[in-house]
Amino acid sequence: MGTLGENGSQRGAQRPSRVRAALAFGALTASAPAAANQLELGGMYYDLSAGYAPTSAVYSRGRVNSSALNEWLGEVVRMNRFDDSGTFVGLGNIHHFNDRWFSNVALGTSSGGFFFPEVRIDSSLSRKWLDGRNLVTTVGVGYYQAKDQHRDTSLLAEASYYFAAPWVLQAGTTLNNSDPGSTASASGRVALSYVRDKQRIVSAQVGGGNQAYQAITAQRAQIDFPYYSVRLNMKQWCGYDWGFSVSAESYQSRVYDQRGIEFGLFKEF
Template sequence: MIRKLHQPFVCLAALLATGSAVAQAATTGTVEAGLLHHSLSDGFGTWNQQFVRGSLRTSDATVWNADLVNARQFGAHGTLVVGGVSHVFNEDWYGSLAGSHGSSFFYPQARADAVINRKLGAARDVVATVGVTAVNAHDGHRDRSLLLGLSWYLPNAWVLQGGTRINRSNPGGVMANVKYVAATWGYDKQQYVALRYDMGEEAYQYIGAGSADLLVNFRSNVISGTWRKWLAPTYGFQLRAEAYHNPFYDRRGLEAALFKEF
């Protein structure tokens, strides 16, 4: 159940977390607002979201962030509240903590994430990532997962990423592991273009509030593309397309947002 919509996009998040760009350090915060619409096959209807995201840099090393999401999925309404902090410890180490709470069956009742990153090599152009996640669902299901990843910062503004999330779901002790690869190109204050592909297993997924509305132990894959474009030094837009497939339905859709930096 770990893989859900509206998770931070790994490629762009990794770029922003390093704080390596001079322009990034000059930005105090960001406010972003947008809409999402996805269509599902096999009579599963549509998904719609409205969201507001924000970040605030309180020092050269620390950035706080928060999301508020209003969503309608599988015919039900729900909200999601997310809060977190990223911190650069020194020139080699940086990490983040995040927590969230959802009000409906399709969001976790509680989720906590902790991630630590280490720059490697003489040029510090490779970043190793280790993270842990704990998810408690509204009906008592629990997920505990380990994230392992590598990011390679190449010349000419390219970043390549790959990794795996090893997940154990209870009750039942079901293993549901996911692998991902991603590529990002771009420059801060100009544009970023990113592609990502995930494939693996899901232990369970809720498609309704009843005990019978549960998909169990299946494979799925998702491909997504993100374009973040600055129209001026302090504002711009972001578009994100996503295509998801499992044995029960397909999901296709677009997210559009405007952002303002200050």
């Protein structure tokens, strides 16, 4: 799952994932089976080049299974970025129609922070294939309304293959159109994960493509430039129902480079 949040996140094809959220659809990092409710509290810090101030944030993320068919995801992020600050709130639902089909719908909005969306909506539909249901394909659509006049629409396609435990291979692409100007962009990503539920989950992801639009200040934006990113994630159980998660990411573009870390503590219940 990537973020519903800030303007510099995975917003359609052009958003390298700077803020990982439980609600995003393009993150390509394997997660543990959603057998338990969970609450995670954490923070993040990213250093930017080109004279930009560092990005810092605190977050709260939760997951509640209201039934065998429905998982509810929520997130609140308070962020300081590009000399501005704001709060993002998101809510999502994963609904299992049967043992083959499931959907993912998420909504988000924010207060303050020009880099956050005014409104973000994402939806996807997934199917499990093969006798072992170990091939999962996903198609999705997204809409992002920035706090200026810009808006994005996007199309998403992903596939995940679950080998004999513990390996998972994932790949995806996003096509995006940004208005005004009808600027098209595309991105792709590949991830490999090691998954041992209740023990450890480790994943590595590489991605790249073009960003159609990136707000740097409330009045200034960069248009149509390439980027490349590498991200490492680990979720470690320290006990049966609690542990920590840590991520490190490097992002490079001609506008600025960004490197940073995220850390959180989680509790299952």
